[in-house]
Amino acid sequence: MEKIQLSFPAQRRLCGKACAGVVGSGDMEALYTADQGKTLTVEIMTSIDNSDARWKALFDRLSLINGLPAGLLIIHDFGATPGVARIRIEQVFEEVSYA
Incomplete structure (x- = not known):
């Protein structure tokens, strides 16, 4: 198991x-x-070693598409594909935006 911590500037704010x-x-x-x-802190616990670059690339892409919200995002990954990871991340942001 590997723990990765990333931080990104937030472009929007949500509640919940x-x-x-x-x-x-x-x-x-x-x-x-x-x-x-003013930042999104991401803590990832993953079963895939040496995946820092993959996660950073995913969040860079999400930042360009919708902008990242401020807060804390904790991810427990058990080998999800990048597509599934993106769906789960977008789901939590969308759920909070409608709260």
Whole structure:
């Protein structure tokens, strides 16, 4: 297991908490807590070693598409594909935006 911590400038603010996915399903879970800061802190616990560059590239892309919200995003990854990872992350951001 590898722990990765990333930080990105936030371009928007949300309120609330959300959870998407289930790590026990061989997938991943994303837990997001919004705050009024200026950064998105991402803590990733993954079963895939040396995946820092993949995660950074995913968040760089998400930042360009929708802008990242301020807060804390905790990810428990059990080998999810980049597509599934993106869906779970977008799900928590969307859920909080409608709260």
